[in-house]
Amino acid sequence: xAEKKPEHLYLxxxxxxxxxxxxxLPPLTxxxxxxxxxxxxxxxxLFKLLRDLDDNERPTHLAVIFDAGRKTFRNEIYPDxxxxxxxxxxxxxxxxxxxxxxxxxxxVEAIESDGYEADDIIAxxxxxxxxxxxxxxxxxxxxxxxxxxxxxxxxxxxxxNKEIGVEQVIEKFGHGPDKVIEIQALAGDSADNVPGVPGIxxxxxxxxxxxxxxxxxxxxxxGEIKQPKRREKLLENADLARIxxxxxxxxxDVPDLPDLDSFKVRDxxxxxxxxxxxxxxxxxxxxxxxxxxxxxxxxxxxQPAEPGPGDESYECVTDIKALKKWITMAERSxxxxxxxxxxxxxxxxxxLVGVSLSVESGKACYIPLGHVSDTDGELDxxxxxxxxxxxxxxxxxxxxxxxxxxxxLKIGQNIKYDYLILAKHDIxxxxxxxxxxxxxxxxxxxNGHGMDELSELHLGYKPIPFKxxxxxxxxxxxxxxxxxxxxxxxxxxxxxxxxxxxxxLKPRLVQEHMVTVYETxxxxxxxxxxxxxxxxxxxxxxxxxRLSNDFAERxxxxxxxxxKLAGKEFNIASPKQLGEILFDEMGLExxxxxxxxxxxxxxxxxxxxxxxxxxxxxxxLDWRQLAKLKSTYTDALQEQIDPVTGRIHTSYSLxxxxxxxxxxxxxxxxxxxIRTEEGRKIRQAFVxxxxxxxxxxxxxxxxxxLLAHVAEMDSLKQAFNDGIxxxxxxxxxxxxxxxxxxxxxxxxRAKAINFGIIYGISAFGLARQLGISKGExxxxxxxxxxxxxxxxxxxxxxxEFCRKHGYVQTVFGRKCHIxxxxxxxxxxxxFGERAAINAPLQGSAADIIRRAMIRMPGALEEAxxxxxxxxxxxxxxxxEVPEGEVEKTIPVVRKIMEGxxxxxxxxxxxxIVDCGVGDNWDQxx
DNA sequence: TAAGTCACG
DNA sequence: GACGTACGTGACTTAT
Numbered sequence: 001x002a003e004k005k006p007e008h009l010y011l012x013x014x015x016x017x018x019x020x021x022x023x024x025l026p027p028l029t030x031x032x033x034x035x036x037x038x039x040x041x042x043x044x045x046l047f048k049l050l051r052d053l054d055d056n057e058r059p060t061h062l063a064v065i066f067d068a069g070r071k072t073f074r075n076e077i078y079p080d081x082x083x084x085x086x087x088x089x090x091x092x093x094x095x096x097x098x099x100x101x102x103x104x105x106x107x108v109e110a111i112e113s114d115g116y117e118a119d120d121i122i123a124x125x126x127x128x129x130x131x132x133x134x135x136x137x138x139x140x141x142x143x144x145x146x147x148x149x150x151x152x153x154x155x156x157x158x159x160x161n162k163e164i165g166v167e168q169v170i171e172k173f174g175h176g177p178d179k180v181i182e183i184q185a186l187a188g189d190s191a192d193n194v195p196g197v198p199g200i201x202x203x204x205x206x207x208x209x210x211x212x213x214x215x216x217x218x219x220x221x222x223g224e225i226k227q228p229k230r231r232e233k234l235l236e237n238a239d240l241a242r243i244x245x246x247x248x249x250x251x252x253d254v255p256d257l258p259d260l261d262s263f264k265v266r267d268x269x270x271x272x273x274x275x276x277x278x279x280x281x282x283x284x285x286x287x288x289x290x291x292x293x294x295x296x297x298x299x300x301x302x303q304p305a306e307p308g309p310g311d312e313s314y315e316c317v318t319d320i321k322a323l324k325k326w327i328t329m330a331e332r333s334x335x336x337x338x339x340x341x342x343x344x345x346x347x348x349x350x351x352l353v354g355v356s357l358s359v360e361s362g363k364a365c366y367i368p369l370g371h372v373s374d375t376d377g378e379l380d381x382x383x384x385x386x387x388x389x390x391x392x393x394x395x396x397x398x399x400x401x402x403x404x405x406x407x408x409l410k411i412g413q414n415i416k417y418d419y420l421i422l423a424k425h426d427i428x429x430x431x432x433x434x435x436x437x438x439x440x441x442x443x444x445x446x447n448g449h450g451m452d453e454l455s456e457l458h459l460g461y462k463p464i465p466f467k468x469x470x471x472x473x474x475x476x477x478x479x480x481x482x483x484x485x486x487x488x489x490x491x492x493x494x495x496x497x498x499x500x501x502x503x504x505l506k507p508r509l510v511q512e513h514m515v516t517v518y519e520t521x522x523x524x525x526x527x528x529x530x531x532x533x534x535x536x537x538x539x540x541x542x543x544x545x546r547l548s549n550d551f552a553e554r555x556x557x558x559x560x561x562x563x564k565l566a567g568k569e570f571n572i573a574s575p576k577q578l579g580e581i582l583f584d585e586m587g588l589e590x591x592x593x594x595x596x597x598x599x600x601x602x603x604x605x606x607x608x609x610x611x612x613x614x615x616x617x618x619x620x621l622d623w624r625q626l627a628k629l630k631s632t633y634t635d636a637l638q639e640q641i642d643p644v645t646g647r648i649h650t651s652y653s654l655x656x657x658x659x660x661x662x663x664x665x666x667x668x669x670x671x672x673x674i675r676t677e678e679g680r681k682i683r684q685a686f687v688x689x690x691x692x693x694x695x696x697x698x699x700x701x702x703x704x705x706l707l708a709h710v711a712e713m714d715s716l717k718q719a720f721n722d723g724i725x726x727x728x729x730x731x732x733x734x735x736x737x738x739x740x741x742x743x744x745x746x747x748x749r750a751k752a753i754n755f756g757i758i759y760g761i762s763a764f765g766l767a768r769q770l771g772i773s774k775g776e777x778x779x780x781x782x783x784x785x786x787x788x789x790x791x792x793x794x795x796x797x798x799x800e801f802c803r804k805h806g807y808v809q810t811v812f813g814r815k816c817h818i819x820x821x822x823x824x825x826x827x828x829x830x831f832g833e834r835a836a837i838n839a840p841l842q843g844s845a846a847d848i849i850r851r852a853m854i855r856m857p858g859a860l861e862e863a864x865x866x867x868x869x870x871x872x873x874x875x876x877x878x879x880e881v882p883e884g885e886v887e888k889t890i891p892v893v894r895k896i897m898e899g900x901x902x903x904x905x906x907x908x909x910x911x912i913v914d915c916g917v918g919d920n921w922d923q924x925x
Numbered sequence: 926t927a928a929g930t931c932a933c934g
Numbered sequence: 935g936a937c938g939t940a941c942g943t944g945a946c947t948t949a950t
Contacts, residue, residue: 187936201936229935574948575929602930628931632945657942661934668944671933679932703934703941756940765940827938838941842934846942874934874942 009129009263010049010059010156011122013140014066014110017042018099020159022092023819026443026508030281035091039098040282044460046106047285049139049158050265051292061134061263064103065121066112073115077246084193098280105276107266109258116254119144123250126153129260137163144192146172147180147250174206182215185245191824194247197237199229215245268292284460309461309500314492315365316484318389320398323367327402329359335409336402337364337499338429340418341491343478346666347420348533348642348649352392353480354487355399358495361503366488366495369395374481387484396425403429411435413451413498416654419530430527435498437522438505440655441514445807445817449655455497458504463497464490517814520904521847522654524854528869529652529662531857536647537669537870537880543685544634551630558623565616572623575601581616588614629673633682640667652872659839660814660846661874670873672921683922688880693917695867695886696924697893698876700912701726702845703758709908710811710840711794715787720909727751733787734780753780757791758841760834795837802836810843811905812851845875848911852900853877856893863892878921890915 021041028037046064074081088096103110113121119142126136126148136153138145145155146169155164169177186205188196200208212218219238225231234241268289277286317323330336337358342350351370358364368389403410403422412418415434422429439449447457455463469490470477479487509515563569566585570577579599582588588609592599603624609617640648648667656663664670672686673679688694704726708716719729728739731750737743749770756766767777785792799821802808807817816839820832853872860867867889871878877897881889897913918924 190936199935203936227935571948573930573946576949598929600929624930628946631947632932636945653943656944659942661942663943665944668933671931671944673932675933698934759941762940764938769940825937827936830937830939834940835942842942845934876934 006133006135007060007129008057008135008137009061009125009260010063010137010139011125012046012049012062012064013118013122013138013142013145014064014099014103015118016140016142017045017064018092018096021045022089022095024159026446026512027091035095036098036280036282038092038095039102039280040285042099043102043106043277043280043282043285045158046103046108047289047292050106050268057137059137059265061129061260062265063109063111063125063263065118065125066100066110067118068112068114068116071115072117072120073251074117074247078195078243080193080195081247082192084190101276102280105273107269107272109263111258113254113257116251120251120254121257123148123252124254124257125260127252132260143172144184144189144248144250147177147184147248149177173202175209179206179209181245181249182209184248185215185241188244189248192247194244195237195240196244197233197241199233204230215241288460309362309455309459309463309493309496312362312364312493312496314488314496316488316492317365317367318484320390320394322365323390323395323398326357326359326365326367327398330357330402331405331408333359334407335359335411335433337411337495337502338403338415338418339412339491339495339498340421341366341479341487342421343370343480347417347651348536348645350421351480352421352425353478354491355395356491356495358492358499361500362496364492364496364499366484366491367395367399368484368487370480371482371484371487372480374477374483389484396427400427403427406431409433411498411502413454413494413501414655416526416530416533416652419526420534423530423534432523432526433502433506434523434526435501435505436655437526438502438509438518441518441522441814442505442508442512443817444655444660444815445658446819451494451497451501454501459497459500461497463493466490513813514815517812520854521660521812521814521850525654525850528853528857529654532869532871533649533651535868535870535880536642536645536649537878538647538687538689539637539641540685540687541638541641544638544682547681547685548630548634548638551626551634555623555626555630558619558626562616562619562623565619572620573627575599578620582609586616588617625676625678629678629682633673634685637667637682637685650871657846658816658818658835659843660810660816660850661842662846662872664872669871674922674925680922684920686921687919691883692880693883693886693919694921694924695879695881695889695893695915695917696876696921697879697890697897697913697915698873699845699849699897700914702848702875702911703841704754705907705909705911706811706841706844707758707791707794710844711791712908713788713790713794717909727754730754730784734783749780753784756781757784758838760795760837762830762834798836798840799833802832808836808839810840810847811901811907812844812847814843814847816840816843848900849875849877849897851904852897855896855900859892859896860889863888865889865892867893878924881917886917890917 018038022038025037025041027035028040030036100110111121122138122145126138129136130150130152137156138148138153139156139158141157149155149166149169151166166176169180173180173183175183183202183205186197186200186208187202188194208218212221219241222231222234225234273289274286317326339356340352341354342352344350353370354366354368356364356366369392371389372386402408404427409431410429411433414436415432419429435454436449439454447453452463455461469482469486470479509518559572562572566581570581572578576598579601582601583599603621606617606621610621637648642649650664650669651666653663653665673682705720708720719726727747727750728742730753731737731742731746732739734750734753735746737746752766752769761781763774763778763781766781767774770777798808802818802821806819806821807815809815818832818835820828821836823829823832849872853869856869865885865888867879867881867885869877870880879889879893894913894915898911901907901911916924
């Protein structure tokens with residue numbers, strides 16, 4: 001017998017929803033300019049809540065609770081309550097009434113009550129419902145609501161899909177929900193302007209309550225507290241604490257509220273919902289709701305609306321005539337969304353399986369080319385022969401003119417991948433557009449740029465998951481084994497979505513002035529990187545193999561030593577076990593951290609222990625270094641050698657970082673060791689092919705040079721113009737020592753300060769880096785600010801700009817969004833501020849090397865040189881150069897790199913490129 | 926899948 | 935004596 005499920009009440013914190021919706025979406029307007037981004041986000045979130053929860057969690061009752069106005073009974077207790085809240089943004093204000101309409105349009109109750117906050121109403125209903133045996137989910141991430149949590153009442157963050165229950169509260173506050181009020185009364189809350197007791201934070205508050213039990217008890221016996229400052233503050237501010245308690249205590253008896261029964265979930269009424277969405281111009285949401293109702297209510301009305309992906313029937317093209325028809329359509333429309341399906345995510349290893357095309361929204365096809373029958377499927381009823389499809393070569397011969405037709409734009413999502421796949425079949429796809437790169441140019445740092453995420457974000461549609469088609473884990477199959485009907489649904493949908501995304505993102509490039517960034521820094525990188533990836537780099541397998549064996553032997557010796565020193569065998573690679581040996585069993589000094597309660601065993605900790613003369617940590621450090629080199633490099637790189645080309649082909653991500661840098665993966669060739677002697681041996685395994693040399697060209701101090709430029713620091717600019725050793729200069733300014741005959745230790749400190757400045761310096765960080773006290777670090781920083789005026793101004797101005805706009809820019813106009821800049825959590829905000837200072841420097845440097853890379857192939861060709869660009873490592877380019885051309889290649893490379901900012905931007909200090917030549921990558925430095 | 930550690934600029 | 939810290943990445947290992 002099934003037990004009857006309890007009623008489940010969802011209480012949505014309306015204001016929280018509104019602000020999250022508003023901040024999650026870029027400014028969107030209706031055709032007449034009415035801002036509607038918050039309304040749209042709100043509707044999507046509400047609809048998601050109604051639709052996405054599975055049956056166990058489906059609400060039986062649901063209401064959205066709003067704040068009625070700014071004045072509540074709390075202002076009578078404490079006039080400054082929430083007084084520091086800035087007014088709502090201008091373009092949000094007109095959306096408040098629209099959102100109330102939206103709730104009604106979804107046939108959901110909206111509740112508010114004069115004189116009370118939404119939180120009080122939520123508290124009242126939650127308490128009542130729990131008494132009646134309901135489960136209650138409060139949809140909010142506001143920590144003020146944590147006091148309500150019980151076994152039956154949880155907080156639910158619908159965006160992160162996270163639940164906060166009793167356990168999570170204990171984690172955060174060190175006490176259960178029953179003590180949350182008292183902790184908040186002591187610690188206060190800057191966001192709501194609840195004063196609390198100055199100088200007391202959550203940690204201290206929790207500790208005090210541990211000791212005294214209750215707030216009243218604590219205040220009464222405050223005189224007994226040992227720490228004088230703390231005692232005084234508590235005695236002095238006892239009243240403030242009591243007032244704070246009244247402020248944070250939620251009322252659970254708000255009068256005259258509608259009955260709980262009225263919250264029973266009702267079906268969405270199409271006659272109210274659709275006209276509202278029509279008025280707001282939310283087309284894709286209309287479609288979603290129609291299809292949602294279509295599932296639950298077959299009599300649902302059929303309002304006209306643009307169909308979204310998901311309810312299309314796409315064409316599977318299996319004969320020449322149909323293929324020709326699609327090619328003609330694509331040529332007529334002058335642009336076509338293209339997607340290739342293959343057997344692997346790794347373009348170098350992948351085999352082409354099919355191509356999909358889309359010419360307009362909802363109109364897409366899939367052309368299977370390499371499908372086979374799924375022979376290892378459990379019950380194969382077919383006869384084991386491949387399904388009917390057009391011959392690969394015949395199809396590609398027809399597609400090639402279209403894909404290379406200069407008058408037809410090919411649109412892809414991460415089209416570098418398709419570019420590489422097609423290049424294997426001698427198709428050089430051109431011209432092209434990439435929705436991933438458009439999204440990156442517009443929204444770097446704001447959201448990811450994968451297709452599924454973009455689709456959900458911009459189209460409100462969740463694409464068919466890949467794993468639904470190919471399975472997952474052990475049962476995963478390659479795409480060529482997917483039956484054609486399923487493959488068509490999935491593949492054609494991808495092309496359809498890509499086309500739809502382009503029609504949304506491309507106009508935004510114009511509106512948000514990102515066309516130049518996209519067209520000069522993003523799109524042209526596609527063929528450049530694709531060719532570098534295709535070229536690959538030679539690695540000597542024998543050298544790697546010998547190193548692996550060497551490391552293995554030494555690891556075995558170390559392992560024995562370590563186990564002997566520990567007095568028992570254990571897994572050295574396990575930080576957990578190591579921590580227990582070191583600190584529990586051997587009783588060495590060390591501190592817990594990382595809030596999971598685990599012992600810290602990082603290199604810095606072990607180094608300290610080694611300094612104190614302990615042998616075991618010293619050996620562990622050696623072991624770790626070798627283990628790292630072996631597993632990540634000498635072993636793994638051998639596996640990565642392509643059996644066909646004999647070379648290693650990395651893949652560069654163009655849209656992975658927030659700053660504009662590239663990233664390298666499978667394998668990562670941007671973190672090959674160089675800093676230690678052992679590590680450099682790995683670099684020596686990378687060699688040029690027969691008759692060639694490596695040329696490594698790297699920008700010298702590019703980020704510091706850019707700092708001098710953007711912060712207009714005259715003395716720094718002067719130094720770069722004069723070619724002075726910049727760290728020595730900093731040392732002489734900050735520490736007042738002459739540059740001549742400088743102590744290398746002093747220079748090292750200055751170098752750390754310079755790096756610190758680029759990273760958005762903090763005394764703590766510098767102190768940790770240099771192993772000095774925070775006070776001393778602060779003195780250095782102050783001295784730096786005195787000697788280099790202008791830097792401070794730059795930092796303040798940058799932060800201010802970022803706070804205001806939510807992003808910072810490189811000198812070429814690339815935007816880096818930093819959402820944490822206005823976070824109410826101080827630590828996260830500080831993080832955002834440092835990122836804001838760093839991003840224009842790191843990002844401008846990234847832009848400069850991109851510009852150089854884009855020009856490089858043409859410049860080499862024009863000079864009649866054979867050199868091939870193989871790798872990029874942020875400020876370095878590695879080339880493979882025919883031995884006889886080295887001397888001619890260097891000046892060409894140098895000229896392109898040093899002049900890369902021009903003509904767009906004239907950097908006010910020279911950009912200097914150092915070149916090295918060698919028979920392996922290490923030697924070339 | 927998360928956390929810890931460590932390789933790079 | 936509030937927070938929790940240098941900026942940006944990716945890969946490997948253990949533990950859940």
